Amino acid sequence: MKNTFGTAVSLTLFGESHGPAVGAVLDGLAPGLDVDEDYIAHKMDLRRAAGAISTGRREPDEVEILSGVFNGKTTGTPLCLAIRNRAQNSGDYADNYGLARPGHADYTGFVKYHGFEDHRGGGHFSGRLTAPVVAAGAILTAALEKRGVAIGSHILRCGGVSDRPFSAAGTELTNDLRRLNAMDFAVLDPDAGAAMKAAILKAAEEKDSVGGVMETAVTGLPAGLGEPWFDSVESLLSHLLFSVPAVKGVEFGDGFGFADLKGSKANDPFVTENGTIRTKTNRNGGVNGGITNGMPLLFRTAVKPTPSIFRKQETVDFLKNENAEIEMKGRHDPAVIHRARVVVDSLTALALADLLTVRYGTDALRGD
Numbered sequence: 001m002k003n004t005f006g007t008a009v010s011l012t013l014f015g016e017s018h019g020p021a022v023g024a025v026l027d028g029l030a031p032g033l034d035v036d037e038d039y040i041a042h043k044m045d046l047r048r049a050a051g052a053i054s055t056g057r058r059e060p061d062e063v064e065i066l067s068g069v070f071n072g073k074t075t076g077t078p079l080c081l082a083i084r085n086r087a088q089n090s091g092d093y094a095d096n097y098g099l100a101r102p103g104h105a106d107y108t109g110f111v112k113y114h115g116f117e118d119h120r121g122g123g124h125f126s127g128r129l130t131a132p133v134v135a136a137g138a139i140l141t142a143a144l145e146k147r148g149v150a151i152g153s154h155i156l157r158c159g160g161v162s163d164r165p166f167s168a169a170g171t172e173l174t175n176d177l178r179r180l181n182a183m184d185f186a187v188l189d190p191d192a193g194a195a196m197k198a199a200i201l202k203a204a205e206e207k208d209s210v211g212g213v214m215e216t217a218v219t220g221l222p223a224g225l226g227e228p229w230f231d232s233v234e235s236l237l238s239h240l241l242f243s244v245p246a247v248k249g250v251e252f253g254d255g256f257g258f259a260d261l262k263g264s265k266a267n268d269p270f271v272t273e274n275g276t277i278r279t280k281t282n283r284n285g286g287v288n289g290g291i292t293n294g295m296p297l298l299f300r301t302a303v304k305p306t307p308s309i310f311r312k313q314e315t316v317d318f319l320k321n322e323n324a325e326i327e328m329k330g331r332h333d334p335a336v337i338h339r340a341r342v343v344v345d346s347l348t349a350l351a352l353a354d355l356l357t358v359r360y361g362t363d364a365l366r367g368d
């Protein structure tokens, strides 16, 4: 069982979807970081279900901080936060135990935990566990922002519709990130956003679901972050991103697109301007040899279609070892990508806070 990640700054997750609460412990934080409850609530809103394209399970998501904060600042000791589950409806799941929901962890969880798992609503595997990730991420994101590091993601593709890619760099990219952080459906082109929402609603009408690809950019990072081999920037980030339920692919820079490029196009030429070294293009996504090169960090995350769909599906009853059919009840999003993006931003903040603290020490995040 491993629910902790991080070397210098670590995050531990606990809880189940239909238990009393979900929560997190952040350890290794610098003392004196701002803990702004309004900012945390704003980030929680970005993850929360809203409107017709989201699940009917509407949780208030009030974050209760139990330790590690005094007078609105971190103390430097473990910060424990909890979010009570209030809108769970376990009746939706009671009749179906033993029927493996396709695309979910019911069968694998049963095999691993020998039937002792709290299976209700996906238990510990539920998307609900991303709520404390976002609460913890908000504290780290605020600290990084104060230090000049900005993180933002948009839905690059969803339901067969594409958004425009990020602006290359500089103030245009900073403006893109600023705008995205205020949006609950994060797209750079509003027309593409409207078409994506229509595709999500259409999938819901057809008792189906859609996935997509998210694109993330980070600006303001110093060159020199990353610990090769095994704690390279790409290794840490992909470890964290693949922990997010429904994430099935991660690529940095041109990623799989490198397969079709010649070296002469794949390399980013270096230049120095006014004493600052940068690259003219950024196909490598701001990372060389697992270490940041000072250019914006760029990566994409593929999110699968929501596994809970309301069609009849083939499955097994793993308690009886018999073939069966399942028709789901409950409340589910026809897409989760719009809610996953603040989770991706939060785990990006964890990876970067950890790498900065490993390199510069505990006080690196203080920004003063």
Ligand SMILES: Cc1cc2nc3c(=O)[nH]c(=O)nc-3n(C[C@H](O)[C@H](O)[C@H](O)COP(=O)(O)O)c2cc1C
Binding pocket: 047, 055, 103, 104, 105, 122, 125, 126, 127, 128, 130, 244, 245, 246, 247, 304, 306, 307, 308, 309, 331, 332, 333, 336, 339, 340, 343
């Ligand atoms: C923010 C978020 C919310 C999610 N909500 C749902 C949901 O309402 N219904 C559902 O079937 N899956 C939902 N998921 C995805 C499942 O939790 C996930 O696909 C499942 O646990 C199996 O894990 P895997 O896809 O990583 O293999 C959500 C994921 C995230 C990131």
